Amino acid sequence: MSNxxxxxxxxxxxxxxxxxxxxxxxxxxxxxxxxxAAAEHGGTGDDAxxxxxxxxxxxxxxxxxYAEDRPIIAPAYKRYLFxxxxxxxAVHAAMTVFAVIFxxxxxxxxxxYMPRLGPIEAAMYLPMAFLADLGLVAVVLYFxxxxxxxxxxPWPKIGVxxxxxxxxxxxxxxxxxxxxxxxxxxxxxxIALYIFTRYHTIFLYLTHGSNPKPLLTPEAGxxxxxxxxxxxxxxxxxxxxxxxTRSRWxxxxxxxxxxxLIGLILRQPFDNxxxxxxxxxxxxxxxxxxxxxxxxxxxxxxYELVRDIVRVSRSKLARSxxxx
Amino acid sequence: xxxxxxxxxxGSLETExxxxxxxxxxxxxxxxxMYGYSMVKHIETLGYRVEENTLYPLLRRLEKNGWIAxxxxxxxxxxxxxxxxxxxxxxxxxxxxxxxxxxxxxxxxITKENAHVQ
Numbered sequence: 001m002s003n004x005x006x007x008x009x010x011x012x013x014x015x016x017x018x019x020x021x022x023x024x025x026x027x028x029x030x031x032x033x034x035x036x037a038a039a040e041h042g043g044t045g046d047d048a049x050x051x052x053x054x055x056x057x058x059x060x061x062x063x064x065x066y067a068e069d070r071p072i073i074a075p076a077y078k079r080y081l082f083x084x085x086x087x088x089x090a091v092h093a094a095m096t097v098f099a100v101i102f103x104x105x106x107x108x109x110x111x112x113y114m115p116r117l118g119p120i121e122a123a124m125y126l127p128m129a130f131l132a133d134l135g136l137v138a139v140v141l142y143f144x145x146x147x148x149x150x151x152x153x154p155w156p157k158i159g160v161x162x163x164x165x166x167x168x169x170x171x172x173x174x175x176x177x178x179x180x181x182x183x184x185x186x187x188x189x190x191i192a193l194y195i196f197t198r199y200h201t202i203f204l205y206l207t208h209g210s211n212p213k214p215l216l217t218p219e220a221g222x223x224x225x226x227x228x229x230x231x232x233x234x235x236x237x238x239x240x241x242x243x244x245t246r247s248r249w250x251x252x253x254x255x256x257x258x259x260x261l262i263g264l265i266l267r268q269p270f271d272n273x274x275x276x277x278x279x280x281x282x283x284x285x286x287x288x289x290x291x292x293x294x295x296x297x298x299x300x301x302x303y304e305l306v307r308d309i310v311r312v313s314r315s316k317l318a319r320s321x322x323x324x
Numbered sequence: 325x326x327x328x329x330x331x332x333x334x335g336s337l338e339t340e341x342x343x344x345x346x347x348x349x350x351x352x353x354x355x356x357x358m359y360g361y362s363m364v365k366h367i368e369t370l371g372y373r374v375e376e377n378t379l380y381p382l383l384r385r386l387e388k389n390g391w392i393a394x395x396x397x398x399x400x401x402x403x404x405x406x407x408x409x410x411x412x413x414x415x416x417x418x419x420x421x422x423x424x425x426x427x428x429x430x431x432x433x434i435t436k437e438n439a440h441v442q
Contacts, residue, residue, distance in 0.1 A: 021384070027396075027403070028360065028380050034402050035361040036376075057377045065381040 002049040005033060008059060015063030025066060029056070073138065074145040080153050081137055082310050088133040089306060093299060096122050096129070100295060119291050120266045123259060123298045130306055175243060182239035189232040192225075201225045205276070214275045221275070224265060231261045248308045255305040262298045266291065346374060346382055348424060351409055351417035354392055359404040383407055391416050 009026045016022045033052040034044050041048035056062060073081060095106050095114045100122045106114040117125060144151050195202045201221030204212035214221050238254035278286060349372075353363055360380055367374050386392045391413035397404045409417065 025380070025384070028405055031403055031405060032360050032376060032380070035359075035404070038402070039361070039365075055376065057375070062377045065377050066384065 002044065002046050004046055004053065005030065005049050008033075008053050011059035012063050015060050016066065019066065029062070032056070071145065073141045077141045077144060077153065080155070081134070081141055082313065083155055084137040084140075085130070085134045086306075086310065088137060089130050092129045092133060093126060093302070096126060097295070097299065101292070119295050119298075120263055122295065123263050123266060123302075126299075126302045127259075127305075130309075171246075178239055178242050182236060182243065185232065185236040185239055189229065189236050192229050192232055196225050196229060202228060217272055217275050220268065220273050224268070227261050227264055231258055234258060234261075248312045251308045252305060252312070255301050255308070258301050259298060259305065262294055262301065266294055266298075342374075344420070344424075346378070347386070348417060348420045349374075350379075350382060350386060351391065351413050351420070354407050354409040354413070357406045357408045359397075359406050361404075363407075386413065 009030060012029065013022060013026055016025060019025070033049060033056060036055065037044050037048035037052040041051045092112070092114075095108075095112065096117060098104075099106055099114045099117045100119055103116055105116050106112070144153070192202050195204070199212065199214065200218065201214050201216060202225040203215040203221050205215050206212050216224065234254055234257045238250050241250050273287075349367065350363070353366065358366070360376070360383065364374060364376055364379060383392065383394070387394055387407070389412075391410060392407050393410050394405050394407045397406055
């Protein structure tokens with residue numbers, strides 16, 4: 001028996017794993033290939049078997065021809081995957097904000113437990129929450145699909161479909177907007193860099209008739225300035241790249257980096273932050289306000305990130321359905 | 325068809341059409357006992373071609389539904405799996421052929437109507 005034939009069957013077997021009739025299928029294929037090699041290529045030697053195998057096709061494709069199971073999620077329910085995930089994640093994100101602001105645990109029994117979170121944990125938690133929500137909805141839709149019943153899933157009708165795919169904006173004006181944005185951002189980044197090289201910080205305040213003075217302590221000022229400049233540079237780069245491509249991946253990558261940078265800022269203890277004198281009573285309020293503002297920015301970036309991931313996934317899904 | 329229209333993807337449409345046709349073809353061929361390779365070669369002599377890796381899954385589905393039956397013949401040098409149509413398969417074949425004839429008649433009529441219009 002040809003080793004190549006056995007290796008080929010082994011590969012098919014790998015892709016057929018889980019099928020009860022696997023051995024029978026492999027016997028059929030073995031019989032056919034040997035028959036073909038002998039009849040058309042003069043025997044069952046390695047070369048003849050090789051030719052018969054080549055004609056039979058790649059192992060994965062051969063195995064896939066036997067797939068007749070129900071799809072994991074029926075085509076009719078696929079759009080609900082993103083509809084329900086978006087809704088669920090919106091609830092999750094809102095709960096996260098409450099958990100951070102009110103510093104309390106939240107439980108919506110038995111669906112959701114939201115532990116008390118700090119701003120950094122919240123920023124780290126949200127992407128994981130999105131994946132968990134996506135997985136949960138996928139599991140529910142999987143069971144609905146496997147039930148084989150025509151389940152009519154609910155979705156609010158409020159004039160238009162909430163997830164209606166809007167046609168892309170007119171390319172020309174979209175690009176003009178991007179170009180203007182890129183020029184502005186480039187200028188802002190350059191100004192920030194200039195200020196930083198001159199004063200070692202971008203956080204300055206002006207007093208009447210004197211040079212600008214640093215608002216923050218040297219160490220905090222340098223660290224936070226670098227993060228803000230990096231953030232500006234990333235946004236500028238994203239806008240410049242978007243002049244040449246309309247890929248949503250540019251926004252996704254840019255938003256992931258931005259989230260990371262916001263996380264770096266939130267890691268700061270915010271102690272010994274100000275170079276100016278801030279009244280003792282006011283300090284906790286200022287610190288809390290900075291964190292809330294950063295958290296809101298993080299939420300907006302996360303929302304955009306999730307939206308872009310959903311849109312990329314949905315356009316991939318639309319393409320796969322069109323091919324189907 | 326305008327200049328902007330893409331070329332029609334006959335490949336995938338042909339696959340769609342073949343799906344039903346192959347069922348009838350296999351049920352018709354298996355009036356006498358045949359093994360997979362002999363079916364492929366016989367179909368080729370009729371001026372048609374079926375992919376080998378498509379035929380066996382199809383035969384498996386037909387057998388699973390009880391429309392054909394199979395048995396291994398171990399008397400030769402190489403084991404061969406022979407297939408034959410069952411009474412249920414014959415009934416199915418008759419029904420499918422009726423459908424196919426109706427479809428053929430409808431298309432024939434429309435083609436004639438179109439020829440008349442032009």
